[in-house]
Amino acid sequence: MVGMLQIITYLLCVYLVFKGFEILQIGLASAREDRAAPLLIGVIFVLVSLVAAYSFWKMVDAQASSVSNRMQSQP
Secondary structure, rough: HHHHHHHHHHHHHHHHHHHHHHHHHHHHHHOOOOOHHHHHHHHHHHHHHHHHHHHHHHHHHHHHHHHHHHHOOOO
């Protein structure tokens, strides 16, 4: 069960990063004269998605290692 949770969370992390880059691409493809705001929003979303994906990744790994250690210590 924990392995399935890990896989689903890893897929969520990849999805978040893809969505961050998608928002950046929308800003890059903007036809507006002043593209500074869409580019800034895109860069912020990429950074936020990378930080969120990394934190989710670490939380799930910590939970899985905790469950693994608990299962190994039981007789």
